Amino acid sequence: MIKFSSLISKLTDSQRILIVGHIMPDGDDISSVVSLTLGLQQLGKSVLGAIDDKIPPEYLVFPGVKDLIDYEKFLDLKFSPDVVVVLDCSSPDRVGRFVKILPEHTIVVIDHHATNGFFGDINWVDSTYAATAQMVFHLNKVLGIEYNEELATINFVGLATDSGFFRYSNTTSNLLKDAAELVEMGAKPHFVASTILENKTLNQFLLLSKMIDKIKVEKGLAYSVLTFEDYLSCGCTDQDSSGFVSEIRSLKNVEVAVLVMEYPKNRVHVSLRSKNYVDVSKIAATLGGGGHARAAGCSFENADPWQVLKEVLTLVREAMGG
Amino acid sequence: MIKFSSLISKLTDSQRILIVGHIMPDGDDISSVVSLTLGLQQLGKSVLGAIDDKIPPEYLVFPGVKDLIDYEKFLDLKFSPDVVVVLDCSSPDRVGRFVKILPEHTIVVIDHHATNGFFGDINWVDSTYAATAQMVFHLNKVLGIEYNEELATINFVGLATDSGFFRYSNTTSNLLKDAAELVEMGAKPHFVASTILENKTLNQFLLLSKMIDKIKVEKGLAYSVLTFEDYLSCGCTDQDSSGFVSEIRSLKNVEVAVLVMEYPKNRVHVSLRSKNYVDVSKIAATLGGGGHARAAGCSFENADPWQVLKEVLTLVREAMGG
Numbered sequence: 001m002i003k004f005s006s007l008i009s010k011l012t013d014s015q016r017i018l019i020v021g022h023i024m025p026d027g028d029d030i031s032s033v034v035s036l037t038l039g040l041q042q043l044g045k046s047v048l049g050a051i052d053d054k055i056p057p058e059y060l061v062f063p064g065v066k067d068l069i070d071y072e073k074f075l076d077l078k079f080s081p082d083v084v085v086v087l088d089c090s091s092p093d094r095v096g097r098f099v100k101i102l103p104e105h106t107i108v109v110i111d112h113h114a115t116n117g118f119f120g121d122i123n124w125v126d127s128t129y130a131a132t133a134q135m136v137f138h139l140n141k142v143l144g145i146e147y148n149e150e151l152a153t154i155n156f157v158g159l160a161t162d163s164g165f166f167r168y169s170n171t172t173s174n175l176l177k178d179a180a181e182l183v184e185m186g187a188k189p190h191f192v193a194s195t196i197l198e199n200k201t202l203n204q205f206l207l208l209s210k211m212i213d214k215i216k217v218e219k220g221l222a223y224s225v226l227t228f229e230d231y232l233s234c235g236c237t238d239q240d241s242s243g244f245v246s247e248i249r250s251l252k253n254v255e256v257a258v259l260v261m262e263y264p265k266n267r268v269h270v271s272l273r274s275k276n277y278v279d280v281s282k283i284a285a286t287l288g289g290g291g292h293a294r295a296a297g298c299s300f301e302n303a304d305p306w307q308v309l310k311e312v313l314t315l316v317r318e319a320m321g322g
Numbered sequence: 323m324i325k326f327s328s329l330i331s332k333l334t335d336s337q338r339i340l341i342v343g344h345i346m347p348d349g350d351d352i353s354s355v356v357s358l359t360l361g362l363q364q365l366g367k368s369v370l371g372a373i374d375d376k377i378p379p380e381y382l383v384f385p386g387v388k389d390l391i392d393y394e395k396f397l398d399l400k401f402s403p404d405v406v407v408v409l410d411c412s413s414p415d416r417v418g419r420f421v422k423i424l425p426e427h428t429i430v431v432i433d434h435h436a437t438n439g440f441f442g443d444i445n446w447v448d449s450t451y452a453a454t455a456q457m458v459f460h461l462n463k464v465l466g467i468e469y470n471e472e473l474a475t476i477n478f479v480g481l482a483t484d485s486g487f488f489r490y491s492n493t494t495s496n497l498l499k500d501a502a503e504l505v506e507m508g509a510k511p512h513f514v515a516s517t518i519l520e521n522k523t524l525n526q527f528l529l530l531s532k533m534i535d536k537i538k539v540e541k542g543l544a545y546s547v548l549t550f551e552d553y554l555s556c557g558c559t560d561q562d563s564s565g566f567v568s569e570i571r572s573l574k575n576v577e578v579a580v581l582v583m584e585y586p587k588n589r590v591h592v593s594l595r596s597k598n599y600v601d602v603s604k605i606a607a608t609l610g611g612g613g614h615a616r617a618a619g620c621s622f623e624n625a626d627p628w629q630v631l632k633e634v635l636t637l638v639r640e641a642m643g644g
Contacts, residue, residue: 140613167515168487168499173505179488180498193489194597198572202544205534205573212531217524250520251527276518 018081022054022094026160031133034064035155039140052096058199063150071097088132090116130170133158156187187261207234223258245271262305281288284296340403345375346418353455354409356386357477361462370462371597374418380521384473410454412438452492455480471508478509529556545580560585567593584627
């Protein structure tokens with residue numbers, strides 16, 4: 001616990017603090033940055049929370065999210081931090097343009113990714129946590145931060161989203177206990193779930209329908225393709241098909257799910273999911289991608305989606321022993 | 323707590339116990355019956371768990387579920403119980419053919435439905451519980467039952483399913499604490515979620531695609547129709563569209579979701595869901611149905627689905643002040 005106590009000293013001794021999350025922000029990232037920002041502000045410090053990317057609109061209704069700044073806004077403010085806290089990033093390139101200022105500052109890294117490269121001066125990295133927001137919750141408690149309904153709700157967001165609303169294998173007893181404590185403090189699970197999950201567009205549904213109509217199933221394997229024309233005809237972008245591959249995995253008796261997505265024209269991304277035993281990260285790595293054993297992906301430029309599908313299926317069938 | 327102590331005495335004093343759940347069993351029902359059966363068997367009693375209906379196949383892999391008996395099997399066994407415990411049923415007609423034997427026995431009712439009619443000799447009814455399985459968990463603990471991985475997992479099933487995997491408004495701090503305790507005892511949230519939720523058939527997906535293609539949206543309201551021909555062409559029955567109305571509700575800015583389902587020919591069921599303020603149970607009641615404020619339904623014999631849709635939409639638009 002030496003690292004943790006040096007982290008506490010560093011935060012306590014600093015007066016001007018910049019807290020940075022990652023680009024392509026998800027619920028855990030947003031929740032972590034905002035919860036620590038609100039926490040440290042409570043200690044009377046000058047604190048800015050920053051994410052150098054567009055915040056998905058469904059998160060903007062949660063407390064504190066609208067106050068997040070990007071890199072330009074940060075430069076405008078001429079804010080000179082005593083310390084930069086980087087949250088939920090396994091490597092420095094994840095912070096977007098903030099990467100430019102990292103070398104000039106003392107960096108604290110707080111992250112739950114097993115792949116974290118310890119690029120901070122102080123690193124609190126612990127992959128037994130289901131979410132970085134869960135680490136922030138513990139940190140805030142050690143710092144004596146008082147939780148009200150607003151802080152509890154935004155902090156709950158990270159615990160819920162990074163565990164797939166308590167359905168993934170990282171749903172431990174400790175995660176559920178922390179979630180219970182946040183609910184006791186005022187977090188509203190139904191409000192969080194409804195705000196994040198019940199925000200689909202009709203166009204997204206039409207795209208899903210296109211994906212479903214093209215699903216093919218063969219023993220233990222299911223796959224589909226979305227071409228650039230599909231996206232165009234539904235008025236969608238690649239952001240709209242986020243999570244679609246999980247729908248394919250939800251098919252009975254399917255071990256591996258593959259979704260090939262072309263957006264824009266000739267840029268092809270492949271999402272791979274497995275249920276129990278196939279390590280899809282190995283398949284993705286063979287194709288220059290990466291990820292986890294149960295969720296991985298890879299991308300291709302100047303490619304044809306059907307050709308990519310063919311190559312991926314060959315590798316998946318091999319991995320499945322067929 | 324007088325009722326609770328008389329419940330404990332009754333169970334402790336009885337040697338031959340029949341535990342009955344409801345027809346059209348859901349996760350909470352199955353979880354409750356099996357968990358109490360396994361619990362009381364541990365006390366050396368002769369206990370049978372019964373549900374007089376088909377068990378949805380995805381539940382059969384959970385511990386103890388295959389041992390559930392129906393009414394015919396019960397008659398075959400010539401089992402004469404000292405007490406009948408009825409779980410998760412708001413009225414006696416919910417037990418299927420077991421209703422015939424209720425008058426001859428001492429009945430204990432354990433239920434979390436606010437609409438429960440207290441039809442037992444001893445009634446433990448408490449709608450502050452999110453699930454009847456949560457009541458069974460507390461009861462088993464009072465009875466000193468020891469939890470292993472199997473019992474923890476099947477008991478967890480009810481807590482998870484009746485709260486929509488911790489997303490509905492009944493997700494309290496106590497529910498999450500109990501879930502955490504069951505996980506500590508060996509329950510596997512990911513296994514439970516994956517087993518129950520990742521068991522869709524391709525035919526179900528094709529039916530979903532048909533529903534999506536027919537969704538219509540108008541300010542705050544979204545609806546769709548599945549005709550008998552749709553079910554036939556996808557090789558589906560009405561069981562396959564269970565939960566589809568929630569997909570419609572997941573649309574952004576939609577307050578009320580309506581799904582009209584015709585199965586079989588000219589038998590029409592309407593599912594109504596709302597997000598925040600429209601009481602759909604009132605609409606359902608006007609049409610001879612019932613339910614809760616946010617989830618209700620009604621059924622029609624010898625009806626045309628499009629005509630039914632028209633009538634329902636008129637009522638919904640009225641309720642929405644339009």
